[in-house]
Amino acid sequence: xxxxxxxxxxxxxxxxxxxxxxxxxxxxxxPREFDLSRDALRQLNLFLHKDAVxxxxxxxxxxxxxxxxxxxxxxxxELDVQIHGHVGYxxxxxxxxxxxxxxxxxxxxxAENMMSGRVHVKGFASTAAGASAHGGLLIIDGDASLRCxxxxxxxxxxxxxxxxxxxxxxxxAGRMVVCGDAEDALGDSxxxxxxxxxxxxxSLGADARYEPMTDADRAALKGLLTAAGRVEDPADFKRVxxxxxxxxxxxxxxxxx
Amino acid sequence: MAERELExxxxxxxxxxxxxxxxxxxxxxxxxxxxxxxxxxxxxxLLFLAASMSRYPLEGYRERCSTKxxxxxxxxSKPIELAIPIxxxxxxxxxxxxxxxxxxGRAATEVGTSTTTGDGxxxxxxxxxxxxxxxxxxxxxxxxNPDDLRRADAIEIVIGQGAKPGGGGMLLGQKVNPRxxxxxxxxxxxxxxxxxxxxxxxxxDDLVIKIKELREITDWExxxxxxxxxxxxxxxxxxxxxxxxxxxxxxxMQGGTAATQTVFIEHVGIPTLAALRQAVDALDDLNMRGxxxxxxxxxxxxxxxxxxxxxxxxxxxxxGQGVLVALxxxxxxxxxxxxxxxxxxxxxxxxxxPGFCHHCHTGKCPVGVTxxxxxxxxxxxxxxxxxxxxxxxxxxxxxxxxxxRACGKQDVHHLEKEDLVALTVEAAAMxxxxxxxxxxIPGKAP
Numbered sequence: 001x002x003x004x005x006x007x008x009x010x011x012x013x014x015x016x017x018x019x020x021x022x023x024x025x026x027x028x029x030x031p032r033e034f035d036l037s038r039d040a041l042r043q044l045n046l047f048l049h050k051d052a053v054x055x056x057x058x059x060x061x062x063x064x065x066x067x068x069x070x071x072x073x074x075x076x077x078e079l080d081v082q083i084h085g086h087v088g089y090x091x092x093x094x095x096x097x098x099x100x101x102x103x104x105x106x107x108x109x110x111a112e113n114m115m116s117g118r119v120h121v122k123g124f125a126s127t128a129a130g131a132s133a134h135g136g137l138l139i140i141d142g143d144a145s146l147r148c149x150x151x152x153x154x155x156x157x158x159x160x161x162x163x164x165x166x167x168x169x170x171x172x173a174g175r176m177v178v179c180g181d182a183e184d185a186l187g188d189s190x191x192x193x194x195x196x197x198x199x200x201x202x203s204l205g206a207d208a209r210y211e212p213m214t215d216a217d218r219a220a221l222k223g224l225l226t227a228a229g230r231v232e233d234p235a236d237f238k239r240v241x242x243x244x245x246x247x248x249x250x251x252x253x254x255x256x257x
Numbered sequence: 258m259a260e261r262e263l264e265x266x267x268x269x270x271x272x273x274x275x276x277x278x279x280x281x282x283x284x285x286x287x288x289x290x291x292x293x294x295x296x297x298x299x300x301x302x303l304l305f306l307a308a309s310m311s312r313y314p315l316e317g318y319r320e321r322c323s324t325k326x327x328x329x330x331x332x333x334s335k336p337i338e339l340a341i342p343i344x345x346x347x348x349x350x351x352x353x354x355x356x357x358x359x360x361x362g363r364a365a366t367e368v369g370t371s372t373t374t375g376d377g378x379x380x381x382x383x384x385x386x387x388x389x390x391x392x393x394x395x396x397x398x399x400x401x402n403p404d405d406l407r408r409a410d411a412i413e414i415v416i417g418q419g420a421k422p423g424g425g426g427m428l429l430g431q432k433v434n435p436r437x438x439x440x441x442x443x444x445x446x447x448x449x450x451x452x453x454x455x456x457x458x459x460x461x462d463d464l465v466i467k468i469k470e471l472r473e474i475t476d477w478e479x480x481x482x483x484x485x486x487x488x489x490x491x492x493x494x495x496x497x498x499x500x501x502x503x504x505x506x507x508x509x510m511q512g513g514t515a516a517t518q519t520v521f522i523e524h525v526g527i528p529t530l531a532a533l534r535q536a537v538d539a540l541d542d543l544n545m546r547g548x549x550x551x552x553x554x555x556x557x558x559x560x561x562x563x564x565x566x567x568x569x570x571x572x573x574x575x576x577g578q579g580v581l582v583a584l585x586x587x588x589x590x591x592x593x594x595x596x597x598x599x600x601x602x603x604x605x606x607x608x609x610x611p612g613f614c615h616h617c618h619t620g621k622c623p624v625g626v627t628x629x630x631x632x633x634x635x636x637x638x639x640x641x642x643x644x645x646x647x648x649x650x651x652x653x654x655x656x657x658x659x660x661x662r663a664c665g666k667q668d669v670h671h672l673e674k675e676d677l678v679a680l681t682v683e684a685a686a687m688x689x690x691x692x693x694x695x696x697x698i699p700g701k702a703p
Contacts, residue, residue, distance in 0.1 A: 076403065094402070134402065
């Protein structure tokens with residue numbers, strides 16, 4: 001019988017990496033190279049899940065991803081994974097602790113359900129980037145498509161470009177920074193997540209509203225921009241948050257259901 | 258005037274008038290728990306033929322009749338082996354208390370079957386109590402995380418639920434206590450509305466990729482189930498198989514819920530009987546019977562229901578409402594410190610009575626099953642609940658093997674459609690078995 005505690009009840013940031021080795025221990029290890037034109041995806045992910053941790057390999061470089069799906073998903077150690085090329089769906093899905101960099105564009109669901117760590121897409125990201133992510137930082141230098149940050153649950157997302165419609169839909173917690181514009185229905189049905197947007201917003205979603213930027217907002221935003229390596233001025237951003245009118249059912253709000 | 262002289266309208270009967278007047282007064286639809294109350298064709302409309310001159314029965318108390326059940330043999334390196342083909346359906350912590358989830362795990366473990374998480378994540382109590390725990394991946398992704406994914410024994414991707422196919426979950430604010438709120442990353446007391454679509458995939462082609470991602474994350478160890486609410490079942494099952502499911506779970510319209518609009522419960526989806534036949538037809542069409550296992554749920558209550566489901570082609574069943582009733586749902590009393598204590602006054606306060614209650618959504622369950630209230634949840638002691646549920650599951654299994662032996666089967670999975678006839682034309686058409694006393698299956702050429 002399994003006798004293990006559920007992880008759902010601990011904040012992502014407090015969850016230990018059971019198998020993680022310290023960066024100090026791995027200093028001497030040589031980066032490991034994978035070429036997905038030759039090596040199987042299963043071989044790469046199995047290495048990242050088990051062998052890299054066991055052998056103290058700190059950095060893994062992936063070449064010729066050619067749009068493959070699920071690259072570097074399910075990582076649970078302080079690995080540095082550099083992917084040189086475009087990736088398909090779910091790169092770094094459910095990431096814990098690892099730093100994953102995509103030197104190219106990413107398909108749908110990049111860093112979906114990330115718990116911790118850092119995922120950096122140097123190019124553009126397709127739909128649902130950072131979907132339901134609980135923790136960690138997702139950086140997208142280019143634009144992000146529809147539903148970026150959908151169901152966000154505590155992670156931070158910084159988008160250098162613009163985001164598509166229904167971004168931050170039902171976002172529950174966490175922060176999303178949009179340095180460019182936002183398409184329709186930004187922040188529809190938000191809970192406690194906060195959006196900072198610099199450019200034009202085509203429309204806000206149900207129950208989303210603009211709120212004044214406070215000093216705390218500007219400080220938080222400055223920290224996020226710095227962490228993402230960006231130089232925009234926090235003074236140029238607007239804050240979008242929930243009006244909380246959908247938190248409880250009542251007859252007058254039925255059109256919103 | 259004597260009541261017998263009054264004529265009630267068929268179209269506007271007292272029930273309909275009450276519905277219209279309630280809607281006019283409130284401006285809101287009714288939300289309630291449990292499943293459909295209307296009668297639809299179901300397993301009661303089927304009968305077994307059992308042994309005869311041409312069929313040889315097994316001795317009921319002497320000859321073995323296997324109930325062993327394997328699920329997830331298609332791709333997973335660690336399939337699920339169950340002692341009985343009766344599993345506990347997914348129900349959330351939030352809808353149910355942590356004590357109830359623990360009771361479910363304990364009972365399932367004692368009889369050698371699986372239990373399932375729900376919309377709200379995995380609690381430590383249920384993981385510790387459950388030998389075999391299926392971890393649901395739902396549209397909401399509340400509490401969904403890779404640590405629990407790795408701790409699970411199987412993964413169930415929930416596309417829909419029989420009580421509300423096409424609808425997301427609901428948990429009214431009175432049940433969103435601090436622990437539930439923390440696990441779901443929601444403010445306390447909010448009327449929680451879950452998403453109805455998954456956030457990171459949108460169709461069957463995406464699902465192929467999503468399933469592969471979950472397999473990669475778990476190193477291809479765990480069986481992956483795909484659960485659909487019963488609607489376009491023939492096509493849905495085929496698509497789930499194409500997407501790479503190890504197991505398909507089909508939940509018929511009689512399936513329960515903790516809270517959903519009544520209009521959903523009573524008017525959306527198709528009966529379990531019809532859905533099961535369509536699901537089996539789909540697997541047969543793909544020649545995947547035995548490769549992809551089929552679990553049927555939605556109003557399964559008795560060993561006879563289980564036997565009929567297996568005879569129609571299911572590999573296992575999943576039970577939700579029956580399990581809750583076994584724990585004490587709709588009982589007159591609850592057990593505390595070994596004593597039966599009446600709950601009738603609490604039912605009355607809810608405007609209902611034992612045997613009629615569907616007030617799971619209120620969080621004020623008089624017997625402590627569907628509640629997050631600290632006082633009420635004490636009314637269900639995990640050990641007491643686990644014993645009752647174990648007895649229920651054992652009874653179902655004994656009834657199942659009784660029928661199977663009578664049909665001459667050494668293994669309950671050898672029950673077959675040929676063992677069944679239907680009592681009504683509707684059931685014959687839906688189940689695809691002959692009307693009793695005839696060789697007529699409606700819709701099929703003689």
